[in-house]
Amino acid sequence: MNKKWIALIAVLALVVFGSAATAVTFITIGSGGVGGTYYPLGGAMAEILTKANIGIKATSRSTAASKENCRLVASDKAQIGMSMGSTLYQAYTGTEAFGQDGKLPLRILMHMYPAPQHLVTTTKTGIKSFEDIKGKKVSLGAPGGGDQILSRIILETAGIDPDKDLQKQQLTQPEGVMALKDGNVDAVFWNFAAPGSAVLEVAAVRDIVLIPLPEELVKKVVETHPFLFPYTITKGTYPGIDKDIMTVADGNFLVVHENMPEELGYNLVSTIIGNAKAFMDITQQASHFVPEEASVGIIPFTSGSVKYFKEKGIEVK
Numbered sequence: 001m002n003k004k005w006i007a008l009i010a011v012l013a014l015v016v017f018g019s020a021a022t023a024v025t026f027i028t029i030g031s032g033g034v035g036g037t038y039y040p041l042g043g044a045m046a047e048i049l050t051k052a053n054i055g056i057k058a059t060s061r062s063t064a065a066s067k068e069n070c071r072l073v074a075s076d077k078a079q080i081g082m083s084m085g086s087t088l089y090q091a092y093t094g095t096e097a098f099g100q101d102g103k104l105p106l107r108i109l110m111h112m113y114p115a116p117q118h119l120v121t122t123t124k125t126g127i128k129s130f131e132d133i134k135g136k137k138v139s140l141g142a143p144g145g146g147d148q149i150l151s152r153i154i155l156e157t158a159g160i161d162p163d164k165d166l167q168k169q170q171l172t173q174p175e176g177v178m179a180l181k182d183g184n185v186d187a188v189f190w191n192f193a194a195p196g197s198a199v200l201e202v203a204a205v206r207d208i209v210l211i212p213l214p215e216e217l218v219k220k221v222v223e224t225h226p227f228l229f230p231y232t233i234t235k236g237t238y239p240g241i242d243k244d245i246m247t248v249a250d251g252n253f254l255v256v257h258e259n260m261p262e263e264l265g266y267n268l269v270s271t272i273i274g275n276a277k278a279f280m281d282i283t284q285q286a287s288h289f290v291p292e293e294a295s296v297g298i299i300p301f302t303s304g305s306v307k308y309f310k311e312k313g314i315e316v317k
Contacts, residue, residue, distance in 0.1 A: 027059070033065065070083055120199055122208055
């Protein structure tokens with residue numbers, strides 16, 4: 001064969017196969033607003049995935065968080081979205097906030113970290129058990145916020161009418177902190193990852209008490225609300241808390257489209273969990289980036305995640 005033809009074929013082969021080898025998949029991550037945990041976590045995730053040499057170039061997009069992210073992923077305007085479990089469940093089932101959307105084609109890539117419900121009081125109030133909150137000034141959280149949504153679920157399941165059985169307050173988290181400090185409220189419901197800065201701020205000036213939920217109540221709440229799960233805030237998480245506190249938790253998930261290729265999903269979840277230590281510089285919640293916790297699910301997982309967790313000895317659906 002003519003040497004020129006041989007050289008030309010070699011060049012063409014290099015172009016064709018070289019291009020295939022360096023093909024890049026572009027990923028947009030829907031995170032959250034500036035100031036929340038999702039926003040910096042999304043930025044760190046994009047950087048780590050891009051540098052992982054797995055053929056991915058990722059960017060993080062600031063969004064209005066859970067609801068918007070579920071819609072972005074479903075419409076393929078983002079390939080990964082961060083979402084609270086309660087919102088994700090509504091999106092997947094096409095209920096409540098997503099009643100007009102219908103069921104969205106979503107899957108779980110991994111569970112990131114839990115957000116347990118906190119019922120916080122101080123030693124001055126005399127509240128020692130869940131039943132003791134009846135007749136007391138109790139903040140459910142800001143109207144429409146995650147604190148209040150979960151508070152109402154718990155109270156209604158327990159047969160407590162917040163309008164009749166409590167001196168109901170509806171305070172934002174900063175307002176709740178001030179009210180507990182000043183003694184203007186007896187107890188506050190909060191929903192966030194532990195340890196929460198709001199609780200720590202109160203604990204800096206007051207002797208706090210975390211009130212556990214009765215075991216039977218936890219069981220009923222979880223049975224009727226499948227996006228929630230039992231959770232224990234371990235002793236020592238907060239100053240003066242020397243026993244484990246039983247409660248319920250919502251989750252924070254990475255969400256992908258139901259049609260995500262298996263190899264891509266596998267590479268994503270294995271890279272994120274494999275770099276858990278790097279994420280610790282962003283948030284302590286990255287300590288939950290381990291297979292045993294990342295495999296907690298409320299809707300089906302993407303096929304790549306199923307494969308990854310199976311390799312770790314964990315069966316998920």
